[in-house]
Amino acid sequence: MRAGGWLCAVALAALAPQSARATDELSPAVALAAALPPDGSADLLVIQRPTGQSAPRVLGATRSAASAAAIKAVLLDPAHYRALIPALVGTAVVDRRARSKRVDWELEVPLFNLSGRLELGARSDGVTIDLVDGDLAPGRIVFSIGENPDGGSTLIIDAQLDVKRTSWLLRRIMARSPVGEPAVLAAVAYVALRATALRAEHPAGDSAWRPTAAPGPGRLPDPRPLTAELLAPLRARGTLALVAREKTERLGGVAVGIGFHAPSAPVLQALRDPAAWRAFPGWRTVRVRPGPNGAGAEVEDNLPLCDFYATWIAEPGPTPRWTVAAGATRGAQLGWNTYPVPGPLPTLAVLSLYPRLETTGTVARRFIQAEPLLEAGLALALAFTEASGIQAALDPSRW
Numbered sequence: 001m002r003a004g005g006w007l008c009a010v011a012l013a014a015l016a017p018q019s020a021r022a023t024d025e026l027s028p029a030v031a032l033a034a035a036l037p038p039d040g041s042a043d044l045l046v047i048q049r050p051t052g053q054s055a056p057r058v059l060g061a062t063r064s065a066a067s068a069a070a071i072k073a074v075l076l077d078p079a080h081y082r083a084l085i086p087a088l089v090g091t092a093v094v095d096r097r098a099r100s101k102r103v104d105w106e107l108e109v110p111l112f113n114l115s116g117r118l119e120l121g122a123r124s125d126g127v128t129i130d131l132v133d134g135d136l137a138p139g140r141i142v143f144s145i146g147e148n149p150d151g152g153s154t155l156i157i158d159a160q161l162d163v164k165r166t167s168w169l170l171r172r173i174m175a176r177s178p179v180g181e182p183a184v185l186a187a188v189a190y191v192a193l194r195a196t197a198l199r200a201e202h203p204a205g206d207s208a209w210r211p212t213a214a215p216g217p218g219r220l221p222d223p224r225p226l227t228a229e230l231l232a233p234l235r236a237r238g239t240l241a242l243v244a245r246e247k248t249e250r251l252g253g254v255a256v257g258i259g260f261h262a263p264s265a266p267v268l269q270a271l272r273d274p275a276a277w278r279a280f281p282g283w284r285t286v287r288v289r290p291g292p293n294g295a296g297a298e299v300e301d302n303l304p305l306c307d308f309y310a311t312w313i314a315e316p317g318p319t320p321r322w323t324v325a326a327g328a329t330r331g332a333q334l335g336w337n338t339y340p341v342p343g344p345l346p347t348l349a350v351l352s353l354y355p356r357l358e359t360t361g362t363v364a365r366r367f368i369q370a371e372p373l374l375e376a377g378l379a380l381a382l383a384f385t386e387a388s389g390i391q392a393a394l395d396p397s398r399w
Contacts, residue, residue: 028234029144029156032061035228041245042221047186047384048238049179055139056182057160058189066200068145068153074199075127075143078103078120084199086208087371110366136161155197159189177281179388186384187377190243194373210372213248218354220335223255226350227339235259236343239384243376251376253354256383258391259345264338267347270394271336272320274312279393280386296322305363332356351387355379
């Protein structure tokens with residue numbers, strides 16, 4: 001472990017309230033912060049599925065060039081929230097005398113609007129946002145910030161929201177997969193995480209800073225940070241994910257890790273077969289076709305308002321990799337890696353994806369045009385959903 005990562009982790013732990021340290025509540029955040037790639041080109045998340053009546057929960061970590069004070073100032077200033085997230089068309093402080101600021105908010109994105117009321121409170125290490133009424137309520141978002149010894153800071157988001165309380169369109173999308181709710185929350189949390197970091201880094205003006213370069217070229221990211229030993233407890237309690245960013249702040253690619261009881265070799269052999277893609281939600285037909293580098297597939301989907309019809313061809317190399325050679329998402333990439341890891345699930349299988357969602361139809365394109373950070377947020381949600389489908393379908397007892 002590099003020294004900077006440990007020092008940042010120690011700083012976050014030291015800033016945590018005593019009660020939180022005693023109950024080990026911040027240990028996942030500390031682990032994520034310490035495992036972040038040091039060059040700041042990728043972010044880490046852990047996605048927890050809801051249990052019982054609880055809402056899904058997502059934790060994420062990113063490095064920022066901004067100071068902790070600058071990030072905290074951004075989060076505590078509702079008057080400038082539109083410079084944080086452009087789709088926030090309205091915020092109004094309704095009770096300035098309250099101990100915590102109460103703020104009415106309205107979010108306007110293509111095809112639906114959301115609105116509600118939140119309470120905003122300062123913490124020693126960051127800011128807490130409680131959603132107390134309206135869409136996404138009840139819910140809580142906690143931002144924790146630690147200074148990095150080499151400059152800048154590490155920002156942690158801990159989000160738990162009732163994403164069922166949203167628009168009919170989101171409910172329809174979530175209903176297509178048993179992990180639809182945590183997938184949507186992952187996209188929301190990621191956008192909030194990076195939007196906050198970018199506003200603190202680009203504080204000038206009344207408009208939010210967003211990447212203006214065209215999407216691409218994209219790549220399959222290095223998934224090895226997901227295998228870090230200190231992340232083992234997080235792999236046991238949820239699904240780890242990595243989002244890689246280009247220097248332009250456009251999506252580089254996403255990687256999502258899932259655990260198997262079987263050894264690595266038979267898991268990898270099963271994942272080499274594109275027939276396994278039939279477990280991806282919404283992939284109606286997968287016709288396996290031979291190719292010079294291995295089997296590929298012709299895929300048809302039954303997803304509303306999207307176009308994932310494509311011809312995937314296998315790429316040369318020892319690990320399974322495919323690229324879309326024909327179809328709307330031409331140039332999209334998909335791959336698998338497997339790693340032996342300690343613990344009750346001895347194999348970590350990592351799905352890496354660069355999906356080119358901006359080409360899949362009008363809805364996705366409008367979403368990404370309205371909020372460019374959704375290029376990464378939606379790709380994260382898609383990869384998590386697809387990896388979860390594979391995990392459910394490949395019963396470990398077959399090996």
